[in-house]
Amino acid sequence: MDYNFDEIVPRRGTRSYKWDSAADADVLPMWVADMDFRTLPAIVETLQRRVAHGIFGYTKVPDAYYEAIVNWFSARHGWTMNREWIIYTIGVVPAVSAIIKAMTQPGDQVIVQTPVYNCFFSSIRNNGCEIVSSPLVRKDDTYAVDFDDLEAKASSPKAKVFLLCNPHNPAGRVWTPEELRRMGDICIRHGVFIISDEIHCELIQPGYAYTPFASLGGEYVKHSSVCISPSKAFNIAGLQIANIVTADEEIRKKIDRAINVNEVCDVNPFGVEALIAAYSEEGSEWLKQLNAYIAGNYRYMQAFCKEHLPEFPLIKLEGTYLAWMDCSALGMKSEELEEELVGKAKLWLNAGTMYGAEGEGFMRWNLACPRKNVEEGLNRFLRFVNGRRS
Template sequence: MSKYNFDEIVTRRHTGCVKWDEPRPLSIEGEDVIPLWVADMDFKAAPAIQEAVIKRAQHGVYGYTVVEDDYFDAVISWFKRRHQWDIHREEIIYTTGVVPAMSVAVKALTMPGEKVLILSPDYNCFFSSIRNNGCEVLESILSPVGNTFEVDWHDFEAKCADEKTTVFLLCNPHNPTGRVWTKEELARMNDICMKHHVKVVSDEIHCELVMPGHRFQPFAAVSEACRQNSVVLNSPSKSFNIAGLQAANIICSQPEWRHRLDRAVNINEVCDLNPFGPVALKAAYNDSEDWIDELNSYLWSNYQMVCDYAKEHLPQWKVSQLQGTYLLWIDITATGMTAQTYADHLLRDYHVWVNPGTMYGPQSGEGYIRLNIACPQSLLKEALERIKE
């Protein structure tokens, strides 16, 4: 029997919620739009997190916040216990979010005009973070193999060998394709990167969202070589649905890089946490492990429902294998529409809001949509019924 009720419908509209309240494309109005776009869950946070935040709020004073030792202890304990990764206290730099951390890493480890390699299609903020720091995006396009995706190793090495490529920005697990990279794949990435003097920055924000039969592998825990050649970005924000509380960590074992990262954190003014971020992180990592396990089971059942429904009612969809995250990457080329036209069609005519794949790479994302399944199953089924129409 379930301990947590992920079927509960939580009204989020008119709460200043990006997912539900942000102005819609095409100026679509009305209260009946089902948003399956931004990577945000429609589930309440784990009870331990809610209780910790309420207790802190009851204090009544919300001033500047010191991040204390028990914050670092929670991070270290979680990743050791859950992922067999030994993190040292001095390796952790806290900041407000993984996207700010990404910009910090690019600023610290590159010079303007250099190239940053990504595996495309890729999280849309990768493109903006790279360009905002004066660098050039270099895409190695993933190869579709069956109903999943693999690295084109020949192309990946050729892009690493470019003399202007200095950083490889990795999404692990991968958004939007849902890949969970294996230990062997990560080791091979690092071998190629080290051969060509390319540093690795690994965004691991989705690390707790892993489906049955797969295991998340922290990049820095693959080998000592990976540890020494990487900067890892992580946060409980995505997995525990607490992005608005803004707490994330940059983890790096190289003292010289760490000095540059710390300097960039201060230059970008993302060095202070609010009073609620640390208490939420501690409650997540110390007291909510059973919640994340049950969440993953629920997400897996949502994924299976989409696959079964598409097989019966949406033959023009080809749903990619979901290994991690709660974001489905769906090939819609059989509809004969472009990604943007199809997404617009669903929103305008059926009030279902999804992301066009071209957000994640103009070339690599064409012919795909991204669908967020982190919502009560009844809401997801209603969206599918509308799409079937």
């Protein structure tokens, strides 16, 4: 079956956080990370059947739920997990927060690799911990890990957790097995627990391959928890479903306790049904076509920028659907640029500083939308740039 990702699905007026947050209805939103594509038809059909039942009480998560997760990651990513390792919860951010609570005490340090997903910062602060940045190093059109700096930060007696983003948002990196091992070796050597946020794991560009951190096995799986969800890839974030995968039984008990303390232990029936439908053969084919379409959007953006915006280099996109553009040529602060683009160009992008000080001068673009919207967004940006050039 062929899926139509060119379809324009009107979202304004649907209480969409992405589309209905701007006061001006003419603003084109290419900011927050949800997609403008309809989800997998099998998910819609499953939810329609569930709605038709008409009763939405407390949900018992069935065996089919665990089987879907285990079978999906085994077949698709070569990662064999035990169903006992899985703890369900309402989202990856609550999952990360609960693991931090389980593995730290207030005042402990949590290491992140900036620029990085902004909710990492709030999850760390909300647990009374100190944010320690080990910044990624820009190398031409990509980023690399500063292993010496990570070693130095991990060696602190106060460092208890390394919060990894795999694939990395917003830098677009899909970490290789070798990079993951080196990061893991540093953390294990210094007794630092690894939390790997892998919510973007299905959104991979051609020529790259996602490696689940825990699939490295051995000591790596013993010293880590992996957070996964179908929400980003299948555009079902509002259904609030995610999973924590932890092999060590004692650590898993601590995390389960933290999930309950944080009151994020009950999931809704729609999230459960949607996950089972997503992790299927049809879901795999839908993702194949989705990733090909997003890759086409990225190639279009590359060609457009090369021709019209050569002074605005793009960081190479390996994973996620989020393009990271260097806008320092404008000589504006990222937050100022975000505000002016909304007000003058009717284009909403994310300011790079949302992801840490290392994001200054950058803007993040959401390419998970019909090609027509990508074209329109880039033309609005070009008109804005040309206005400042003249």
